[in-house]
Amino acid sequence: MKILHVAAHMGGGIGSAYTGLGTCGQEQSVLLLEPPQNQAALAKVKAVGFRIIQSPNVAETKQELEQADVVIFSWHHHPALTKFLHDFPPVPIRSILWCHVSGNYFPAIPAEFVKKFDQCMFATPYSLELPQVQALGKTYIQEHFSVVYGLNDLSSFSQIQRKLHKSFKIGYVGTLGFCKLHPDFVEFCAAVDLPDAEFMMVGSPSTKETILNTAAEKGIAERFQFCGQLKDIKPALAEMDVFSYLLNPQHFGATENALLEAMAAGLPVVALDQCVEHYIIRDGVTGILVHSPEEYGKAVRFLYENPSKAAEIGANARAEVLRTYKVQDNRDRFLVSCEIAMKQPKKVYPFDDFFVGEPADWFLSCVEADRKYFEGNHVWEAGRIFHEKTKGSPIHYHSYFPEDKRLAAWAGKM
DSSP: OEEEEEESOOOHHHHHHHHHHOOTTSEEEEEESSOOSOHHHHHHHHHTTOEEEESOOHHHHHHHHHHOSEEEEEESOOHHHHHHHHTOOSOOBOEEEEEOSOOSSSSOOOHHHHTTSSEEEESSGGGGGSHHHHTTOHHHHHHHEEEOOOOOOOGGGGGOOOOOOSSEEEEEESOOSTTTBOTTHHHHHHTTOOTTEEEEEESOOTTHHHHHHHHHHTTOGGGEEEEEOOSOOHHHHHHOSEEEEOBOTTOOOSSOHHHHHHHHTTOOEEEESSTTHHHHOOBTTTBEEESSHHHHHHHHHHHHHOHHHHHHHHHHHHHHHHHHTOHHHHHHHHHHHHHHHHTSOOBOOOGGGTSOSSHHHHHHTTOOTTHHHHHTTOGGGSOGGGGSSSTTOHHHHHHHOTTOHHHHHHHHHO
């Protein structure tokens, strides 16, 4: 089977998805619409056997599409992929949509969009519970949807050995921007109230100054350690006593590799009882789910005061994620989706009848909860993710379509 993946670029997340997937014994290629962002991720994807086609011209694109048995679109509402779909050539294909966002808030996953494809693979079972997906009915869901995580092999994380240290380290790995991190993150940290607590932050320190300024107001700034973006997070995980996963309730995450890796490493996790986290963690068994800063502080202090219980929760977490998120099981589900798609005849897909109008309309096609702010021209009231420079935001779309007047106005007001 010749499988062609289409992706906007090669970042760390999509790189992990392809690397963990492997070629599955098939001839797999990735058509990148833009130069890769992450050369290390690109090298890993090549190493497992994928052929990479970078920034192809129109003729090359048509040839790749024609020769593929199945075409899989790795989607997170990136403007480059949106334009690619809008301008999709009249080449018959079999299609699969691989959603790398949960659909919790933005980008939304419209039912009309997913129905355009022969199959749809979600990166979390949480997406199957979305109201618009449930409205399609059990039969349609069973025949057209599956869960294929965008994950790496977690087994190596289970081999991490704890590193002795003096302080009580509460760690976090991931995006430090507040579109992902909870906007009241520092307030949660202040509620811990332990004299030797230290907050270990792993990730690009985009919000370091904001976090430290707020922490200084609460008298805990000296407790924060910013480690930056690490090529290998395993040494950092080895130093952590607790893994803290306090995400914005409107976050877009799906597979949540950072959380799964921490659990595979045997760390007791404290997270908010919401979204994807609720589907990964069993409260009191493989982690602790909380609802407020007060509950968070209480949970962390409980783990601090009860090291044997913390070790038990960590061990449960390790066993469960290694059992539930097996790479081979994930590959098998992926191949089943491909085989189902193969039963369909190739056909031409007019994606431009979903992405209609101007680029501003293409952006709005996946905006639900905050749509009124754009239609009413009060864009500054929209959620934090809409203020990002990337993540499919108005600013992101404006950078690709500078001639669009509405996008220009929204980006300016952001």
